[in-house]
Amino acid sequence: MHTEIIKALTSYVSLTQEEVETIISFYTYKKYPKKTIILHAGEVCKFEAFVIKGCLKTYFLDETGSEVVLTFASENWWVSDISSFYEGKPSKMYIDTLEACELLLITLEDKEALLRQLPQLERAFRIMIQRHLSVYQERLFASIALSAKERYAIFLEKYPSIPQRVPQHLIASYLGISPESLSRIRRGRV
Amino acid sequence: MHTEIIKALTSYVSLTQEEVETIISFYTYKKYPKKTIILHAGEVCKFEAFVIKGCLKTYFLDETGSEVVLTFASENWWVSDISSFYEGKPSKMYIDTLEACELLLITLEDKEALLRQLPQLERAFRIMIQRHLSVYQERLFASIALSAKERYAIFLEKYPSIPQRVPQHLIASYLGISPESLSRIRRGRV
């Protein structure tokens, strides 16, 4: 059950069996049914989660109340509102399960205790955040510099399995285009 | 000369005078004239820099060869291509000075040595990267969900001093709009 989170962390630091046990002991396994809101805007995000199984979306509501999808998180990804989680401030985003999910969760208190106990993990988490950062950087570039069609092509290349499990209008939202336009792009009618 | 970088780091961890000296000893002070390219796309980024004085832009070139500004970095900000710097891979971006600049630079080797010597800094750097991440997150949301006019208004609120020192067409590029459109937005003719 915990093998994948350990794999994710040991790509950056090496760990003894005892250290692995320690890490595991700090995370809580939890199941959520489909369409569960696990973080509401306005709340402080109390978890950082690793996705064992399932798929989630993180999103904002715009002025007209419609969803703007920021990320999809599926197996072996992390999901949280990092700035709310670490700085204890109310989140502006929502996080929902799109499928039944199994997550490994940690609270801020426990994460800090874990890092005090295994300071070498600081490095692993720092590298993971850096990776997240460059993903956002590339998306921002795409969003500024590329056409809707190009953004969709890149999305398909990077996340070929997401379209099979996520409704198309959410992908449109993620790409910053209307569902109608995405439909037309897919049909080649653009 | 180093007071601001120390202030930036001590907002997250407290340091003794000796530790402060250690940090300072790892950074190299350097001056650059205006319009110097300090990172070329294709090169590996060999520095992480703290801006003491001056202003820089980081940008990509799009398919037609025109600049897409990703960030401006001025006093007390960090500038680097994080993913190239840490992962040793060729950068896709450029970094240029927009004014004469004074920077404090560190190489990856030195940064790792510094972190081995003062592991409590891991925390400070992690928090800084998290902050960067949420800045990108908000910009991505803005870029997907808000109009050019709204994006400009937010930019002015967040960075009121940048327009006084950076050409307007670079701000347009940063916001993902054409220089002509930004000119019209400013004139209220939109």
Next chain:
DNA sequence: CCAAAACATTGACCTAAATCAAGAAATTTA
């Protein structure tokens, strides 16, 4: 297994912002 809800497609039309072109200002450099 059927009804209801959610999702996707298509066409007609609209609009925010891009592009093109020309000139005016401002800044730099010699």
Next chain:
DNA sequence: TAAATTTCTTGATTTAGGTCAATGTTTTGG
């Protein structure tokens, strides 16, 4: 300080992609 370069503005025109509305299709839950 004059010439050169860079930057900014304005108008005319185009276009990518949005919106609205109707219809078809798939999925879900009772």
